[in-house]
Amino acid sequence: MTSASDESEVVRFKRLAAERAVDSIQPGMVVGLGSGSTAAFVVRRLAALRAEGRLTDVVGVPTSVETEVLARSLGVPLTTLEEHPVVDLTIDGADEVDPQLRLIKGGGGALLREKIVAQASRREIIVVDAGKLSPRLGTRWPVPVEVLPFGWRSQALFLEGLGARITRREGPGGTPYRTDQGNLIFDCAFGPIERPEELAAKLEARAGIVAHGLFIGLTSELVVASPEGVEHRRPV
Numbered sequence: 001m002t003s004a005s006d007e008s009e010v011v012r013f014k015r016l017a018a019e020r021a022v023d024s025i026q027p028g029m030v031v032g033l034g035s036g037s038t039a040a041f042v043v044r045r046l047a048a049l050r051a052e053g054r055l056t057d058v059v060g061v062p063t064s065v066e067t068e069v070l071a072r073s074l075g076v077p078l079t080t081l082e083e084h085p086v087v088d089l090t091i092d093g094a095d096e097v098d099p100q101l102r103l104i105k106g107g108g109g110a111l112l113r114e115k116i117v118a119q120a121s122r123r124e125i126i127v128v129d130a131g132k133l134s135p136r137l138g139t140r141w142p143v144p145v146e147v148l149p150f151g152w153r154s155q156a157l158f159l160e161g162l163g164a165r166i167t168r169r170e171g172p173g174g175t176p177y178r179t180d181q182g183n184l185i186f187d188c189a190f191g192p193i194e195r196p197e198e199l200a201a202k203l204e205a206r207a208g209i210v211a212h213g214l215f216i217g218l219t220s221e222l223v224v225a226s227p228e229g230v231e232h233r234r235p236v
């Protein structure tokens, strides 16, 4: 267990952003629980509030098996999109955020469920440390692309044809990484992406590509923590 005193600065900023976003959760809400190390602080904070007898009627929709396991271990009640097809508020992390609050997500492999939950949400708050801010998507992070195992070599050629330097993500022991759906991920280094919407449209038109990590038009609010404090930004 990490104590507050041995947290690195980056981890502290992740926690501060996540905890601030939890202030937006109201009693009775259905809350999308994002994935990754920043979103995990949301789950922990929710559990701590429940222990104080607050927000006890909030239910969470996890965006990955990892988040589901964490939430269950902390006693946070969970539901599904089948039971609650509309989510009041989702709080999730991101790998890269541009000035228009477009995102690259999926560094932890949860991009498909994260996008499904984001699209089902009335509000999506993204929580990051300031190191995730970027002038242009693709500058700091490759775009994860989730593909069906069937025909994966064809998808690799297609992605290279779009100009990406691709790496098939590896799991434990050098075996191909598998998502929660059993699919593969190609991390696609495009370099700074001039028109993310056009790239997203090309990826979405390709059969066999199940999801990509470009999240466009889905951020309602960004909470970013840095040495200067915690700041809220909305799309302009």
Ligand SMILES: O=C[C@H](O)[C@H](O)[C@H](O)COP(=O)(O)O
Binding pocket: 034, 035, 036, 037, 038, 039, 092, 093, 094, 095, 105, 106, 107, 108, 109, 110, 111, 114
């Ligand atoms: O698939 C993983 C998610 O998109 C994460 O939200 C993203 O990778 C950020 O993760 P972290 O908060 O650990 O930096």
